[in-house]
Amino acid sequence: SVCAPLPVLGRDVRVPLVTGGEVDYAALDYAASAPALQRVWDDVAAYAPYYGSVHRGAGYLSQLSTDLFENSRRTIADFLGCRADDQVVFTRSTTDSLNLLAAALPQDTRVFVFETEHHASLLPWEQRADVDVTYLDAPRTPQQAVDTLEKALAEREPYGPALVCVTGASNVTGELWPVRELAAAAHAHGARIVLDAAQLVPHHPVDLAELDADWVAFSGHKLYAPFGAGVLAGRADWLQAAAPYLAGGGASRKVTRRVSGDGAGGVDVEWHTTAARHEAGSPNVIGAYAIASACRALTEAGFPELIAREQELIDRVTAGLAEVPEVQVLSLFGADAARVGVLSFVVEGWNSSHFAAALSAEYGIGVRDGLFCAHPLVRTLLGSEPQDPGECGAPEAAPGERSLNAIRVSFGVGTPDEHVERFLRAVK
Numbered sequence: 001s002v003c004a005p006l007p008v009l010g011r012d013v014r015v016p017l018v019t020g021g022e023v024d025y026a027a028l029d030y031a032a033s034a035p036a037l038q039r040v041w042d043d044v045a046a047y048a049p050y051y052g053s054v055h056r057g058a059g060y061l062s063q064l065s066t067d068l069f070e071n072s073r074r075t076i077a078d079f080l081g082c083r084a085d086d087q088v089v090f091t092r093s094t095t096d097s098l099n100l101l102a103a104a105l106p107q108d109t110r111v112f113v114f115e116t117e118h119h120a121s122l123l124p125w126e127q128r129a130d131v132d133v134t135y136l137d138a139p140r141t142p143q144q145a146v147d148t149l150e151k152a153l154a155e156r157e158p159y160g161p162a163l164v165c166v167t168g169a170s171n172v173t174g175e176l177w178p179v180r181e182l183a184a185a186a187h188a189h190g191a192r193i194v195l196d197a198a199q200l201v202p203h204h205p206v207d208l209a210e211l212d213a214d215w216v217a218f219s220g221h222k223l224y225a226p227f228g229a230g231v232l233a234g235r236a237d238w239l240q241a242a243a244p245y246l247a248g249g250g251a252s253r254k255v256t257r258r259v260s261g262d263g264a265g266g267v268d269v270e271w272h273t274t275a276a277r278h279e280a281g282s283p284n285v286i287g288a289y290a291i292a293s294a295c296r297a298l299t300e301a302g303f304p305e306l307i308a309r310e311q312e313l314i315d316r317v318t319a320g321l322a323e324v325p326e327v328q329v330l331s332l333f334g335a336d337a338a339r340v341g342v343l344s345f346v347v348e349g350w351n352s353s354h355f356a357a358a359l360s361a362e363y364g365i366g367v368r369d370g371l372f373c374a375h376p377l378v379r380t381l382l383g384s385e386p387q388d389p390g391e392c393g394a395p396e397a398a399p400g401e402r403s404l405n406a407i408r409v410s411f412g413v414g415t416p417d418e419h420v421e422r423f424l425r426a427v428k
């Protein structure tokens with residue numbers, strides 16, 4: 001193999017099988033949440049005894065924590081190829097980052113978004129009553145994605161501020177979207193672009209300057225760091241001009257009581273224009289530090305090696321599934337599309353939820369089934385009609401009917417060959 005899997009937490013977790021005995025857990029649901037890198041965990045553990053409040057304390061540990069927090073911001077800016085005046089804002093997750101950007105859009109912004117997006121990048125825009133959203137049909141090739149966007153942008157000109165939101169790699173098909181070309185199309189028509197990189201950053205380098213993208217959003221828990229922290233990075237101007245995402249301490253630079261004639265008055269607030277403007281409240285310093293540690297670990301391991309290793313696993317899974325005639329792999333862009341280690345499929349004659357449950361109970365393999373928070377995309381891929389997803393978001397097909405949901409297998413830097421081999425054996 002090109003390079004060995006990186007050490008991650010959870011490798012020693014053993015799970016019972018219904019058939020008797022137990023096995024080590026095969027985590028093949030990296031796209032939902034990836035296991036933390038051992039290196040990230042060690043960094044966090046080494047720092048934990050020293051943590052203190054950020055931007056608030058005079059004490060030594062507060063100073064240390066503030067340095068770690070701000071240095072983490074710089075590490076992440078470097079990792080993302082940020083330009084000199086870009087801002088890195090710490091959020092809770094990709095969902096939070098995209099909601100922050102939606103809240104920060106200038107008035108009457110026009111948004112363009114493909115119907116194939118994850119709900120986190122599909123839904124925040126309509127929360128703004130003054131924002132006009134254009135939904136674009138699912139393209140069937142990367143070139144068609146560019147053409148569809150070009151046409152929609154051209155048809156609606158002239159407009160004021162405009163934003164294109166697109167995912168870098170699909171959380172359903174794993175397919176890579178032509179981000180550079182979409183960014184060029186957006187800019188050619190005076191629009192900006194935000195990249196939902198939740199599934200891209202764990203697998204590929206993302207360089208904002210090189211891609212000429214305006215913003216990028218991602219989550220720590222998919223990038224081999226623990227839960228609770230995410231990032232929105234990119235252009236500062238719209239963020240600086242917007243009302244603070246959360247109002248409170250840390251975001252405000254100066255607050256003054258204003259007393260009017262009748263004694264009521266109010267407060268005058270000067271908000272920060274740095275990233276702090278949108279980070280009110282005590283920040284998640286551990287979360288930020290963990291993301292920075294993951295960025296360092298991946299950079300040091302080397303993306304070319306990690307990508308080559310992952311491609312071996314992708315090829316193995318694709319070839320193995322192709323040997324099973326009942327398996328249909330879901331794809332928008334066709335069999336030859338470039339993808340990350342994320343792949344969804346249905347199995348003829350099987351309810352996807354039962355299939356996923358059997359992989360867990362009989363083989364100790366953790367995958368995901370359902371509609372993957374991308375309902376319109378999965379329905380397009382399955383050719384199915386909208387159904388009530390039910391309590392668990394996993395509608396059941398009657399025997400002999402088309403599947404209404406799918407099974408997703410996903411992996412990354414910690415996946416050993418054996419997990420992939422066990423998965424293929426189980427499917428067969």
Ligand code: PMP
Binds near residue numbers: 171196
């Ligand atoms: N976008 C994509 C492409 C995703 O895969 C996910 C997570 N499944 C999200 C956004 C949302 O991420 P989070 O749940 O961490 O906010």
